[in-house]
Amino acid sequence: MQRLTLHEDRFSGNAYKVRLTASLIDVKIHESIQYEISKGGTRTPDFLSKINANGRIPVLQVGSDKYLPESNAACYYLATGSRLIPSDPWKHAQVLQWMFFEQSFVEPTIGTLRYWFKRTGEDNFSQEQQVVSSSKRESAETALQVMDAHLATRDFFVDEEMTLADAVLYAYVHLAPEAGLDLARWANVHAWCRRISNHSGFVSMDYRESEET
Amino acid sequence: MQRLTLHEDRFSGNAYKVRLTASLIDVKIHESIQYEISKGGTRTPDFLSKINANGRIPVLQVGSDKYLPESNAACYYLATGSRLIPSDPWKHAQVLQWMFFEQSFVEPTIGTLRYWFKRTGEDNFSQEQQVVSSSKRESAETALQVMDAHLATRDFFVDEEMTLADAVLYAYVHLAPEAGLDLARWANVHAWCRRISNHSGFVSMDYRESEET
Structure with a gap:
């Protein structure tokens, strides 16, 4: 490469x-x-x-x-070409399904809330942020509920092994506590997060609070 | 299939x-x-x-x-397997780039605004819709500007022929007028819409105002 x-x-x-x-x-x-x-x-x-x-x-x-x-x-x-992307067409379709789910229902909810809480600070919220944050919170909870139910019978989102769907979902899901959401409420998601963080090749996010503005 | x-x-x-x-x-x-x-x-x-x-x-x-x-x-x-998905890895990456761009910057802006205007009606907007609609409009205009600049030197988004990126972007972009955005302001996007609608295999959206609630 x-x-x-x-x-x-x-x-x-x-x-x-x-x-x-x-x-x-x-x-x-x-x-x-x-x-x-x-x-x-x-x-x-x-x-x-x-x-x-x-x-x-x-x-x-x-x-x-x-x-x-x-x-x-x-x-x-x-x-591309790695074990993270299944060659089976139906599994491949489901990997993309969860990747688009992430962009539509996880990143704009958990991701945006976290950014606002950590970078703007609740005391400095604009009128729009005040109004929108509660509906974003509800949408984040719905997304976590959908993921939790899906993981009730599975170790990973699509296949018996980790795929790219798990990797991209993990990024913002594991940051839910920074968006004010306690992952203990969604036990299957919580267990899945631990599973990912123990996976071979895993790397943690590596940013320190002290680096923040 | x-x-x-x-x-x-x-x-x-x-x-x-x-x-x-x-x-x-x-x-x-x-x-x-x-x-x-x-x-x-x-x-x-x-x-x-x-x-x-x-x-x-x-x-x-x-x-x-x-x-x-x-x-x-x-x-x-x-x-999958059709001419809409390029086999070249870099072109393929760009098709996905624009598909994720669509889900992040087109559907939640043009798509949501259109839904609100047509199904809720501006007179019935909630406080949240009133507050958010102007920032969604700004984000929609930014997305249209990015697409317009990209199309200044190209007939289609990724390749010399239409790809899946063009198809998924067209769906909400061509509905921008229903979200209160005049596509004539973005001449390259406007011309690209005409190009798509004249493409072999094109089908129009086929919903009638009279079918709406």
């Missing part, structure tokens, strides 16, 4: 997805370039024209001039 | 994605089962236990007992 550079913010669960995926399949990310989203680092003219016109990280850079935004697309690219 | 049943609401752009994809590659959907989201048809115990625990349509049913929620996963499943 060509030289891999990850344009990221270590605080971002989406960036962690890419690091976790790479670690699980023993792929080396050669360089990390850090941005502080809250300080506009991903909205500079240079970033927008060269790295991602949508002004977001993470972006996986492959070689010197190929840039891939969207964390789940980056994870899939890295995991 | 096994017998295909689409659990859907004809009003849904997500359901249209699946119909458009099937039409483009000449795959027949044998049966359509209609639900009215606004009347709770997708939240019945039977639907939740059998079809989708997340209570959402569309769901692609394959054969008698396999159910695939998440429209973009269903589209990918149908299009």
